[in-house]
Amino acid sequence: MQSRMKNASDEDLLGYFKNGDAEASRILTFRLTPKLYMLAYRILGNSAEAEDVTQEALMKLWIRADTWERKGAKVTTWLYVVVNNLCIDRLRKRPSISIDDVSDPVSESPNAEEILQSKERERELMLALQSVPNRQRVAIILRHIEGLPNPEIASILETSTTAVESLIARGMRNLKVKLVGKKGELGFGDA
Amino acid sequence: MRESEETDTDHILIERLRSMGDMPPAYDLMSRIMTDADKIRHSRQPSVSQPPILVLGTVTKWLGGWAGLAGMGATAALGLWIGLSFPVEVERITPASISKVLHGHDDFDLFFHHDTFVASDDV
Numbered sequence: 001m002q003s004r005m006k007n008a009s010d011e012d013l014l015g016y017f018k019n020g021d022a023e024a025s026r027i028l029t030f031r032l033t034p035k036l037y038m039l040a041y042r043i044l045g046n047s048a049e050a051e052d053v054t055q056e057a058l059m060k061l062w063i064r065a066d067t068w069e070r071k072g073a074k075v076t077t078w079l080y081v082v083v084n085n086l087c088i089d090r091l092r093k094r095p096s097i098s099i100d101d102v103s104d105p106v107s108e109s110p111n112a113e114e115i116l117q118s119k120e121r122e123r124e125l126m127l128a129l130q131s132v133p134n135r136q137r138v139a140i141i142l143r144h145i146e147g148l149p150n151p152e153i154a155s156i157l158e159t160s161t162t163a164v165e166s167l168i169a170r171g172m173r174n175l176k177v178k179l180v181g182k183k184g185e186l187g188f189g190d191a
Numbered sequence: 192m193r194e195s196e197e198t199d200t201d202h203i204l205i206e207r208l209r210s211m212g213d214m215p216p217a218y219d220l221m222s223r224i225m226t227d228a229d230k231i232r233h234s235r236q237p238s239v240s241q242p243p244i245l246v247l248g249t250v251t252k253w254l255g256g257w258a259g260l261a262g263m264g265a266t267a268a269l270g271l272w273i274g275l276s277f278p279v280e281v282e283r284i285t286p287a288s289i290s291k292v293l294h295g296h297d298d299f300d301l302f303f304h305h306d307t308f309v310a311s312d313d314v
Contacts, residue, residue, distance in 0.1 A: 017232065025228035029221055037216040051220045058224050062231040125207055144205045172201060179204070 010075035018065040043087040057082045128178035136171030
């Protein structure tokens, strides 16, 4: 039963949860939380806020389980939409982002110097990512970090596939402009 | 040449973006999310269990299934009819009234003489 649950799709697990199965919600939590948390963290650049958004998004999923239509969208796509919307709400309330708002990411590198270098690199990248317009940033994260196909990103951002391609291209251009002069720190070499 | 340099930069940038995010969420967050799920699940518990149907099924089985229930229903209806119907005095029950009830007419006169029954061959 447990191995069947572990191999079940997110949609099936949500159905089991709806029927009162506690194990299904545990598997969904372990499967979905890291993805949602990282998406929220990359959009917001703040781990505490990313945790709040993740918890809120999954709370919406548990409530929604009763009325979930199996023929509808994928659970992850629906959750990405919710996370994106929750992040937009939070970003609207923020005046602007400074380097102090970007919380330190956790690194598991054993060498202290490498940890510092890696942290600095991630901090620079995160700051540059934060300065890119929101929709471009989300499109870059979903495409290049989460690895989602453009049609799925289009449904998350409620736009066309062509518009997604454009958002990604403009976003990457903006990101590179923001990172000019920091190629050394980021390990790009002197091009 | 410039285009390929741009592609290389894009590639490295994407690599950097991908490598920056291997931080697992805190255990505390997982725990809070599972608590939320349990709360929602418990709040829906009554609709999941269906004891009335189970009780009905058990009682039906005890009484010998639907055939037993139908028999009990018919017996109860007959009992009610006997109890509620207008009482008939014993003196009023005559062979003629029985014939009327049974055959719809009182042709019993053909067979009935002087308050005694006689065989039809003797008439």
